[in-house]
Amino acid sequence: MKQSILSIQPTDNVWVALQDIPAGTILTINNQSVTALQAIAAKHKITARDIAKDGHIIMYGVLVGIANEDLPAGTLITTKNIRHASDPFAVKTDRKLDWTVPQTEKWKDKTFMGYHRTDGRVGTGNYWVIVPLVFCENRNVELLHDVLTKQLGYQRPHPYEKMLEELLADFKVGKSTSYQTLTETLITPTRTFENIDGIKLLTHTLGCGGTKYDARTLCGLLAGYITHPNVAGATVLSLGCQNAQISMLKEEIENRVPGFDRTVIYAEQQQVGTEKELMAQALQQTFEALAKANKQVRQPAPLSKLCIGMECGGSDGFSGISANPAVGLVADKLIALGGSVILSEFPELCGVEQELSDRCINTELASRYLQLMRDYASRAEALGSGFDSNPSAGNIRDGLITDAIKSAGAAKKGGASPVTDVLDYPGWVQNPGLALLCTPGSDIESTTAEVGAGATVVLFTTGLGTPTGNPITPVIKLSTNSKLAAKMPDIIDIDTGSIIEGTSTLEQMSDQILEMVIATASGQYRTKAQELGQDDFIPWKRGISL
Incomplete structure (x- = not known):
């Protein structure tokens, strides 16, 4: 029979209900019995012994709350009868570094098929990322992404488009359609670059209007993605006048991977001029870089x-x-x-x-x-x-x-x-x-x-x-x-x-x-x-x- 209650640690004074427990149920763990004073829903906690007002609630062997009132054994704990509390902490000189190392014999010779990078890391994917340095460029990167994914076979047909087609067809002839009858039979397009797993957008709402610290932090995060072992390369669009500058992003990339050698394409709209010129430059350079990155295979x-x-x-x-x-x-x-x-x-x-x-x-x-x-x-x-x-x-x-x-x-x-x-x-x-x-x-x-x-x-x-x-x-x-x-x-x-x-x-x-x-x-x-x-x-x- 399935166990109905669990004590996680011997020192805990609350137990976890593993299934719904009716009021009046007698619960027993290690010869200790408690009667549920209320119905206890699965996942919730019940007091295993009497806890006085302001007494400690112990779970996982640590302090997790304080009783707001006297809690007899068998009481359901709630946000009303207990409040958050945790133990104080401090740096101690003694290090607790002993741990039970699990058996790994069956795994030691196992491998995975990944993309090996020159910095020694191995990726589980090979993606191209399109990155705006500032939110002003979100539209342009979305446009670039849409064109590339559609033409290169990454934009999979969405089942809801087919559903809407069927709804429209029935609507025109005065027929109502139940959603259960709509089909999801779709043809997945063939990718031009088989070894590029996807072309991904990293749109955001930052880059300008915040502090210089915010800009540096954003560039650090974006650099983490651009240099990530799952990334084949990147196209970065900048407006030009924002706090998060291309030079700042390059510094963060160099901090993470000195001598970074994967392709990063930079295009700055205020330098290039029109949207058409910006997109033409980014599109051509990205396409050529994708063809190059496609040569890498899993090993x-x-x-x-x-x-x-x-x-x-x-x-x-x-x-x-x-x-x-x-x-x-x-x-x-x-x-x-x-x-x-x-x-x-x-x-x-x-x-x-x-x-x-x-x-x-x-x-x-x-x-x-x-x-x-x-x-x-x-x-x-x-x-x-x-x-x-x-x-x-x-x-x-x-x-x-x-x-x-x-x-x-x-x-x-x-x-x-x-x-x-x-x-x-x-x-x-x-x-x-x-x-x-x-x-x-x-x-x-x-x-x-x-x-x-x-x-x-x-x-x-x-x-x-x-x-x-x-x-x-x-x-x-x-x-x-x-x-x-x-x-x-x-x-x-x-x-x-x-x-x-x-x-x-x-x-x-x-x-x-x-x-x-x-x-x-x-x-x-x-x-x-x-x-x-x-x-x-x-x-x-x-x-x-x-």
């Missing part, structure tokens, strides 16, 4: 060349016990093989600062991480909103009552290995191992930043469902529960709900995930986000997002 690479970004969005009360620890075990396996992993979303690491800082390989990194957390929290508070405001309405509805509860589960995506680097946005990965990257918890902004930092595959866990993708890096979506996977199969790549059902283990699921990572990295599997054309790109404007 075998060891798994140590992978860089995986760990992300979550639309999280629920199962995230921290199914999908997140499963991808955390994938992180540990990849790191044991010499690969790189990025853990971001700093507002969702609130409450686990001490654990993560203790795992930093030296006190300098620990100090850097904790200072970034303090600075971020201070900026948020200055805007009238602390980390405790991070959980969304959907998070709360599905069991993530405080930010600390959400954070303790979100941190599981990073596994248990030592932290080898701490990066401020828009920093980039330069060392193997686990890197902490300062980003907001906002799904797309954080995913955008992880890719800019070098993630060649992203593992994205979700309990509520989100279509988030990325223009140049495949985003593999993992559902925390099977109900979501059945309801939204068009966005979910892997269902980890079997962990909750008790039909698979974390070890089994992590192997399944790693197999999909290899297939995706080799171009053998297209993620659901790629199939949907979900190319989300939103730069983080510092200090605004949680």
